[in-house]
Structure formats: structure tokens, C-alpha cells
Amino acid sequence: MPRRFAPRAAALLLACAALGCGVSLPLTAQARVKAKHPSVNVTTVLPQPVMVGLQRAHIPLSSISVVVEKVGDRTPIVALNAGKPMMPASTMKLVTTYSGLSILGPDYRWRTSAYADGTLDANGVLHGNLYIQGTGDPKLVPEELIDLVQKIHKAGINGVEGALVLDKRYFDASTRDLPPFDDDATAPYNVGPDPLLYAFKSLSFTLTPSPDGSVAVDVLPALSQLQIDNQMRAVNGPCRGDAASVSPTVTPQPNGTVVASFTGDYSVRCGPRTINVAVLDHSAFFAGGFLALWQQTGGTFSGTTREGAVPVGARLVATHQGPVLSDIVRDINKFSNNTMARNLFLTIGATEERPPATPEKSARAIEAFLRRDSIDMEYLTLDNGSGLSRDEHITALSLADLLQRANASPVAQVFVESLPIAGVDGTMRNRLTNQGAGGNAHIKTGTLRDVRAIAGYVASADGNSYVVVSLINDPHSEAARAAHDALLEWVYQGPSQGFTKVSDPVVEPRSSKPRKNPHKRAAH
Structure with missing residues (x-):
């Protein structure tokens, strides 16, 4: 049975600071030890392949927020504009589906x-x-x-x-x-x-x-x-x-x-x-x-x-x-079905506050659950729960918190398996097909005019598993797919080994022998 993402015991690579890699280390991510961690806003450079992708897309660093963390360790390895409220597009479905699974139960x-x-x-x-x-x-x-x-x-x-x-x-x-x-x-x-x-x-x-x-x-x-x-x-x-x-x-x-x-x-x-x-x-x-x-x-x-x-x-x-809801959530996340997400969103409100459902009831119910689940989402704004909205906002740090909590929850297996697998299925089936991250990342995507987003988990070649969130709000966001793919590949190669090695554009060819499911390998 597939197991949850779980990192091996390993300390953060503090020596990366000497390389000028712009990693957000414990000292620069002080909000992680504060109650109001959405205030984190560390301006940093990103890995070289990601920077190249952003430059080619004409997207400034002010338009992107990024969080990379080891699963089980909420201290960011990378935190860029992490506490900035952003339009998440369909990555907002992660909030709706995790809340729905937890409140209603996978067998609802x-x-x-x-x-x-x-x-x-x-x-x-x-x-x-x-x-x-x-x-x-x-x-x-x-x-x-x-x-x-x-x-x-x-x-x-x-x-x-x-x-x-x-x-x-x-x-x-x-x-x-x-x-x-x-x-x-x-x-x-x-x-x-x-x-x-x-x-x-x-x-x-x-x-x-x-x-x-x-x-x-x-x-x-x-x-x-x-x-x-x-x-x-x-x-x-x-x-x-x-x-x-x-x-x-x-x-x-x-x-x-x-x-x-x-x-x-x-x-x-x-x-x-x-x-x-x-x-x-x-x-x-x-x-x-x-x-x-x-x-x-x-x-x-x-x-x-x-x-x-x-x-x-x-x-x-x-x-x-x-x-059953577990099957519904799979369809919602794999194929980014807006209508199904909106029906689930309203169902949460109806079951928690009695029908008839309204978006306000659903928002209150989800926010109350997240508080009970110890997920701080100070800047969360819910509209219809699908991300097909310009009124929904969340921070990359909050979304990373949710992914960390979901991975440690009773619904972890159902939730993680509902996410598209890079190079395999869903909205990620045609991405990273010939790179290491292909088959090794469960990633929810999001796309609107002026918005491109990714959020999910990467099982890396170094034996660790990582939470990855990146939200781009910019008129040129449509051209940023290469930058996001570069970020996922960099995480797969192993951020604990430093920026200088992973910025090498040469990618080791994949073995012709099928690779085992990394999520089974990285779980317990």
C-alpha cells in the first residue's frame, strides 16, 4: 500500500549560505518559530535554471512566491515572497479537497x-x-x-x-x-x-x-x-x-x-x-x-x-x-474539475452549518476546520473553492503548511494519490516526461490569465521528500511553465546538495529500467 512522503533524518545544508545561493535558512525564516509565520517575506535568488526560465518569460522576482521544505520540517529551504497573498488558480482545490476529505471522510x-x-x-x-x-x-x-x-x-x-x-x-x-x-x-x-x-x-x-x-x-x-x-x-x-x-x-x-x-x-x-x-x-x-x-x-x-x-x-x-469522496477528489485534482470542486465546496457548508449551502457557510466551515487542524491561514480568502476566481487568495507558506499537515493526516494516502503525477497522468501528464522529476512528483497545477501555480510533493534523488509551492501572478505568467518545471527538477535532483551542482543544465538520462514508485519508497 502506498505510504506517505517522509524525509530521512538530515540537517539543512547551512554551508549553502557561503555559496550565495539565496537559501532561506532558519535564521532568515524566523516566522517559522513565530505564531504569525505568514509575515515571512525573504527576498532571495532562486536556482539558476529557475532564474533563467523567469528571465526568458520576462517575469520579475516580485511576481513569484516560492516555498520549498522537507516533508516533516517546516523550516523553509527556499522562501521567496512566501507570506505574500497571491491568486492560486486551481491549486486552491488543495484547500477544498483536503478539508472535504477531513470533514466529510473519504467514504462520504x-x-x-x-x-x-x-x-x-x-x-x-x-x-x-x-x-x-x-x-x-x-x-x-x-x-x-x-x-x-x-x-x-x-x-x-x-x-x-x-x-x-x-x-x-x-x-x-x-x-x-x-x-x-x-x-x-x-x-x-x-x-x-x-x-x-x-x-x-x-x-x-x-x-x-x-x-x-x-x-x-x-x-x-x-x-x-x-x-x-x-x-x-x-x-x-x-x-x-x-x-x-x-x-x-x-x-x-x-x-x-x-x-x-x-x-x-x-x-x-x-x-x-x-x-x-x-x-x-x-x-x-x-x-x-x-x-x-x-x-x-x-x-x-x-x-x-x-x-x-x-x-x-x-x-x-x-x-x-x-x-465515494475519495474517488471524487481524485477526479477534482487529477483533472482540475472546477464544477466538481464547487459542488464539494458547497457540500461542506451544507453539512457543517445545515442546508441550504452558501459560499459564506462553506468558507466559515473550512476556516474553522483549518484552525482546529492547527493550520494558520491568516490571508486565506475563499470564494468558490475551485480557484476559478480572482477573489481567492492564499500565501505560498500557508499552502505549504497545508501540504505538510495533509501528509501527516489520516487522509494522507487518498490526498497525495489524488494529485497529478508528473509525466504520467492528469494535468501533469505531458510535463517532465524525459527528466528525473517525471514519475517522482505529485503536483497540483493552476492556470488562469496572469496566473500560473504549482503545489505538491517531490520525492528527490537524494532520498528525501519535499513540499514545493510556487505561485506566479504576472501578465507574462503563461510563459513561466519552463521555470516551474525547472524548479521541480531542481528539487528532484536534491536541494540539500546546494545550488551550484543542480544549476548544471545537464540532466542524467533516465534508466530504461522502470523506476519504482518514489512515494512508496519515501513513505512509512
């Missing part, structure tokens, strides 16, 4: 329940309303929702003559219909939270051209009210253009149907292409998805859909339990 499951009123005749037709009550399941996808549909059938209901009523009181109404983060309103990453979030409120259209000039359009998930108007033509010639050029126009119709129209030419050379588009509002999307599955399994429906509360006298018909 969301419930989506069906209730009925009225009478059920001998043919299984419900002469009354069918109610669906949601609690914010972040992964209520078709493969999960079909379980609820089948359980309703097993309860004897095969048709509904009343209304399909959606009970969404678990989240406050103020959390709904929020403006998108940016101008791309149809981007799935802009989808907001909802108690009945279904398939991330997004459709996946797959276009497949044929030599006969036709273009097949397939869609997932199915929506009962969706119609496809396909006027695309497959043509010869080079594959040009981006997904926007073949994205559908989605238009609600007066009769309640929704038409997705595809027009234009599509090159055969492009091959199959999948386009993800967020459409409709959450209630219309869920109702369409539920009824599509209902009808596919032989169910009939002749009523209308609306929102409303489950009445006191309604009887429980079926309950679906979603995946």
Missing part, C-alpha cells in the same frame, strides 16, 4: 433520492408527481443516474402522469445562475454548481466524416428534448480551423425542444472530433437527461417538469448513492 457519498405522491395503478402508472431531490453529487453522470432510474422501476413505477419535480433546496438559490468566469459561456469549465448537477451540464458532440460526403453527429448524454439539425458536409482538403468553427448553435424552441444546428464544411482529413459544449440551465438539462434514460428503459411520461420541494407526505421510492 452524496445521495440523490426519488419520492412520489398520489396513487399507483395496477399498470405501474403513477397518478401523481415524481420528485427528485439532489444533494450536490459532483459525478451524477449517465452511468450513475441510470441506477436511480432502474430503482424507481423496481419500486413498481413505469409511467408518470403527474409532474417531474426537482427539489434543489440543498444549495441556496444565490449559488445558481452565476455569471461565467470569462466570455466563454459555453465552456464546460464555466459550469456552476447545482444540487442536481448532471453530466457537468455539458454535451459531447462527436463529428465523424465519411468519404460519401456525410458527417455523422453523435451526442452524449442523451436529452429528451434535444434535436440535431445536421447540415454539415464532408469535403476533401487540408484540416483547418479549430473546434469553434464546427461548434453547434444551440437554440431553445417555443415547443420546449432544443435544436443543435451544425452547418458548413468539414474535412475528411480531420477525422473524428469531439466538441464539449455547456448548454441550457441545470434544471432543464437534468430533466432532459433523466427523461431520456426513463424513456430508454421503457418508462412513460405525460406531465410537465418544474422545480419544487418534496412535500411532507411524499413517500421515498429510491435512493442512489454516488461514488
